[in-house]
Amino acid sequence: MGGVGFIGGKFLPLHQGHVYAITQAACRCDELYVVLSHSPTRDQKLCEEAGIKPIPYEVRLRWLSTLVKDMENVRVLVVEDLADSDESYDWEAGAADIKRKIGKKIDLVFSSESAYDPIFRRLYPEAAHIILDESRSQVPISATQIRNEGVFAHWQHIPAIVQPYFVKKVVVVGTESCGKSTLTRYLAKIYNTVFVEEYGRTICEEVGGCDTILTPEYFPHIAYGHKMEEYKALQQANKLLFIDTEAIVTQFYSELYTGQTFPVLDQIAKEQVYDLWLLMEPDVAWVDDGLRVHGEEQVRLHNHEKLRQMLDERGITYVTLRGNYADRLQGAMQHVDQLLKTTSQRAGIGLD
Secondary structure, three states, X not given: OOOEEEEEEOOOOOOHHHHHHHHHHXXXXXXXXXXXXXXXXXXXXXXXXXXXXXXXXXXXXXXXXXXXXXXXXXXEXXXXXXXXXXHHOXXXXXXXXXXXXXXXXXXXXXXXXXXXXXXXXXXXXXXXXXXOOOOOOOXXXXXXXXXXXXXXHHHHHOOOOOHHHHOEEEEEEOOOOOOHHHXXXXXXXXXXXXXXXXXXXXXXXXXXXOOOOOOOOHHHHHHHHHHHHHHHHHOOOEOEEEXXXXXXXXXXXXXXXXXXXXHHHHHHHHHOOOOEEEEEOOOOOOOOOOOOOOOXXXXXXXXXXXXXXXXXXXXXXXXXXXXXXXXXXXXXXXXXXXXXXXXXXXXXXXXX
């Protein structure tokens, strides 16, 4: 066919049906423009009505830009409209913005709806309307269906570049030898996903110990390194990401080992967001693994109370797990399942 074409949408969210249409359209023209149409009012309302996480247009733009970065004849454009709803969308004003942004004669207009044909014939009289997979036989999904039924219910139709945005993050915190690492690994196995190890432990293993060996400059490095490990794991996560320790615990260990606090760790703690906090009681047997040094019962209890106080001071909502390892695992699973259930109820049906 050749020429200049465009395909537009809200991409709220971007899904594999969009990906199929964009790639099919790219094969049919010399230049393809993917037009992201966004309205702060309408888009916010659509997400709120569906009970899903708001998706700023900048996030959707990043998804699209990442998708097409190796498609040499495809560019992404952004057009803002002032519609309060899909029904109030001003097609004439939108078409004028699209033509102005593209700046070239438009030869092809792509969509998956034959119902748009009269509108496109009127607004783009020189362009052919190409309909792609109207029956959705190739990819049986729509963004409306995803919003109404939940992202997790249609996880197979969410592109890998989009999935990290919706992953639920569960962090496990506690003092020495309370089962954090074991629980984190086991939960990841049960929910078929990945996990993030405690980065401070990695550093301790590298230098051969923690107490008196880790000097103050290590602790900001531990927090930075841990966040990078979270970021990398998030790209591989399957709906859930389980995380062993975070910045508040790093600050706790800095005070414990060096007597110093770091404002940067508090700032990282303010910026981090987790969907579920699991605080482990120190009521399992203390295990000397060569790195731990605070095994006395009273010291363990004191340290636990100190960490709990640090969480409370920062307004963290957490659930406490106690008992043997089986009890902790079962309790954690109940809270994780409730997290998924609560989210899915906000979205309608399925798992959001």
